[in-house]
Amino acid sequence: MRQKITGGIPEGSLAATPFQISRNRPVALQVYEDLRDRIVSLDLRPGYSLSRAVLADFYGVSQTPVREAFLKLEQDGLVEVFPQSKTLIAPISIHKVKSTHFLRTSLELEVAHNLALSLDKSKIAPAEKMLAEQRHSSMEPGVFSKLDSAFHRSLFIAAGYEDLWEVVREHSGHLDRVRCLQLPTPGKIERVIFQHGKILDAIRASDLQTAESHVRDHLSGSLMELDTIIQNNREMFGA
Structure with a gap:
């Protein structure tokens, strides 16, 4: 289990579960990815304060890659950096949730369209494996x-749009946090x-209209339940 970082301070035994920085990848990128994962999974919740010095010690790096990670997270809208003061986990933006949902729905409908029309259904084998998992x-x-x-x-990836998935991922931090709030709901x-x-x-049946309909139904859940999620977690949301 990973340590949780609350207020920028690692909890638990660092020796028991240290974070391993790989020498084969840029350090700042690894720090960014781990912090982003903690933010979107709500291990780090809106309003928590992050300390560069404490995080540098936690990851076993200098403050420079931590500062670079903060800048990237700020670009993603996931932290608010106050120069010479503090860095806070940003509240969930309702506007960004809705705009990302629009982007993701548009792209996933095109993906489903492409795969339903494709004659090579072996392309979806990895997705079938993920479903089994x-x-x-x-x-x-x-x-x-x-x-x-x-x-x-x-x-x-099956549709040949891996680069567009990265676009979705870069913009999905706020929507992903909403999804994390939804998942514990019984039956979700x-x-x-x-x-x-x-x-x-x-997709396997090459039924284009049904594939698109199921994509719409699947992705609409986040927005349909948004008002209730906000009402139950008001402290996590901004405008």
């Missing part, structure tokens, strides 16, 4: 969230798995 997963929201992202990424994970299966069934 979801069906046998622990149903723990944090684990399932990663499998869910991997499923959708595999469809973009089972419903997502069922919808994934329906999407693949329609």
Whole structure:
């Protein structure tokens, strides 16, 4: 299990579960990816303060890559940097949730369209594998969230649009946090798995209209439940 970082301070034994920085990848990128993962999974919640010095010690690096990671997270809208003062986890932006949902729906409909028309259905084998993993997963929201992202990424790759998945990912931090708030809802994970299966069934059958319909139904859940999520988690949301 990863340590949680609350207020920029690692909790638990660093020796027991240290974060391993690889020498084969840029350090700032690794720090950014880990912090982003903690933010979108709500290990780090809106309003938490992050300390460059404490995080540098946590990752075993200088403050420079931590500062670079903060700048990237600020570009993503996930932190608010106050120069010479503090860095805070940004609240969930309702506007960004809605705009990202629009972007993602538009692209995923095109992906489903492409795959349904394709004669080579072997392309979706990785997505079928991801669906099987979801069906046998622990149903723990944090684990399932990663499998869910991997499923959708595999469809973009199958359609030849991996670069567009990266566009979606870069803009999805606020929407992903909403999804993390939704997943613990009783029956939510089972419903997502069922919808994934329906999407693949329609693609496999080359049923374009049904595939697009299932994509719309699947992705609409976040917005349909948004008001309730905001009401139950008002402290996490901004404008």
